[in-house]
């Protein structure tokens with residue numbers, strides 16, 4: 001009976017952290033904004049009450065519309081809160097208490113932030129990726145995967161994407177990957193080590209190509225339109241930490 005309480009508490013803390021992540025995303029996107037868009041209605045400019053700022057619940061209760069002017073509320077706020085709540089609940093359930101769950105949840109928050117920031121604004125803020133590399137490396141000493149695997153992940157992650165960026169720049173004479181992607185993969189490598197970092201990269205390339213191809217085939221976008229790679233790196237890293245160890249075992253057994 002008591003067993004379900006910790007995951008519920010984890011989910012509630014996750015929802016609150018999600019609200020904070022939303023504020024961070026708004027700050028990065030509209031730097032210098034005095035009030036974050038999350039606390040003011042974008043339709044009528046009315047300040048939202050404390051009750052209306054409750055994660056997810058308000059969005060569902062109001063049917064995704066403002067109480068006074070009926071303008072549609074962007075679903076991103078509720079989605080980020082629900083996603084962070086789910087991440088916290090699943091993380092707690094899967095890893096249990098210890099340094100590893102702290103490391104994984106910190107990585108999860110950074111990934112959710114970068115996923116949305118790259119999707120909405122095509123930006124991967126240094127304020128997340130650079131401290132992320134340091135924190136990931138620090139955690140590697142006591143939460144795994146060990147400092148050498150973590151350092152390997154940082155160096156190899158940055159090197160691989162720098163090489164890909166240089167090749168694509170020479171072949172297509174255009175900027176494909178940005179330095180933000182390079183720092184983001186280095187951050188992922190710092191947290192999960194070089195093996196799972198490579199799994200994350202392969203998964204990002206797979207999902208990026210699949211979705212890019214689907215968009216071209218359905219005529220939603222042209223060939224020249226760049227999909228934000230950081231969004232797919234976040235997706236790839238999420239797959240790597242959940243299914244990665246199984247995938248690595250399977251690949252090694254293949255040889």
Ligand SMILES: [Zn+2]
Nearest residue numbers: 041044066069
């Ligand atoms: Zn309104």
